[in-house]
Amino acid sequence: MDERDTLARIAAGDEAAFHQFYNAYADRIHRFALTMLRSRHLAEDVVQETLLAVWKGAQRFRGTSKVSTWVFGIARNQALSLLRREARAARDQLPPMVEPDPAIAITRQERVLAALDRLPEEQREVVFLAFYEGLSYRDIASMMEIPEGTVKSRMYHAKRALLEYLR
Amino acid sequence: MTDCERAEELIPWYVAGSLSDEESGELAMHLATCDPCRAELARMVPLAMDLQAALGTVPGAPTELRETVTESAKRSGAPGIDVGSFLLGLSMGMSASGRGDPLQGDLRILGRKVPLFRLQQGGTERD
Numbered sequence: 633m634d635e636r637d638t639l640a641r642i643a644a645g646d647e648a649a650f651h652q653f654y655n656a657y658a659d660r661i662h663r664f665a666l667t668m669l670r671s672r673h674l675a676e677d678v679v680q681e682t683l684l685a686v687w688k689g690a691q692r693f694r695g696t697s698k699v700s701t702w703v704f705g706i707a708r709n710q711a712l713s714l715l716r717r718e719a720r721a722a723r724d725q726l727p728p729m730v731e732p733d734p735a736i737a738i739t740r741q742e743r744v745l746a747a748l749d750r751l752p753e754e755q756r757e758v759v760f761l762a763f764y765e766g767l768s769y770r771d772i773a774s775m776m777e778i779p780e781g782t783v784k785s786r787m788y789h790a791k792r793a794l795l796e797y798l799r
Numbered sequence: 800m801t802d803c804e805r806a807e808e809l810i811p812w813y814v815a816g817s818l819s820d821e822e823s824g825e826l827a828m829h830l831a832t833c834d835p836c837r838a839e840l841a842r843m844v845p846l847a848m849d850l851q852a853a854l855g856t857v858p859g860a861p862t863e864l865r866e867t868v869t870e871s872a873k874r875s876g877a878p879g880i881d882v883g884s885f886l887l888g889l890s891m892g893m894s895a896s897g898r899g900d901p902l903q904g905d906l907r908i909l910g911r912k913v914p915l916f917r918l919q920q921g922g923t924e925r926d
């Protein structure tokens with residue numbers, strides 16, 4: 633079933649279509665939110681709020697972008713507003729996603745996540761969307777409403793830093 | 800911006816498989832004649848694969864969340880209720896991104912096909 637058709641069915645109040653959409657996106661949104669926010673509790677909120685927004689607003693999808701670009705744009709806005717709220721409360725208390733313990737030989741994947749975690753949030757989200765979700769710099773620029781050059785520049789700096797950290 | 804600087808900027812997107820055919824072609828032409836940029840490509844491919852593998856290990860949504868979300872959706876009533884500026888701003892801001900046709904080639908990175916140039920002595924050849 634095409635995702636656009638699924639959205640159209642959701643817009644018509646089809647709960648089965650919503651379940652299908654949930655299954656396709658919940659894990660991906662959770663990974664994205666966790667990568668951005670580093671908090672499972674907040675990541676769950678992002679999944680919930682994003683999918684509720686899809687349920688209530690499916691008819692607003694204009695069909696001019698990929699469905700995934702639209703969904704991750706909503707998720708990102710939810711994540712950023714949670715981030716701002718939490719930042720006011722206790723920014724420094726957000727733990728890193730991976731606690732590096734030099735005594736333990738960590739796996740390659742943990743090393744990569746730890747390296748990713750050292751990047752500024754604005755670079756981390758670009759890396760996630762580009763390499764995990766396969767979005768183009770155009771998709772990401774329109775989602776974030778920033779110039780394409782800014783997206784490419786964030787990727788450029790992220791890539792340089794990651795190659796350096798993982799050397 | 801020199802050709803090499805532009806190439807370095809595009810290589811991550813090339814490896815991710817999300818460049819337009821035109822940009823891929825343009826980059827490929829440059830890679831065919833530039834050793835340092837081919838070396839950059841060779842560094843980027845394993846990094847991209849590492850990133851995708853690592854991000855796949857980030858936990859997905861907990862199973863019990865499905866019921867919570869479904870229940871909230873039901874309680875919130877039928878779709879069509881205004882959800883404010885989130886969606887409005889987004890749908891207005893979107894530009895067309897759809898390049899439907901998949902890129903051709905025989906390298907599969909991150910589950911997507913990327914046009915591949917064989918790195919071999921005597922030049923670079925496109926399949």
Ligand SMILES: [Zn+2]
Binds near residue numbers: 802804806833834835
């Ligand atoms: Zn070059």
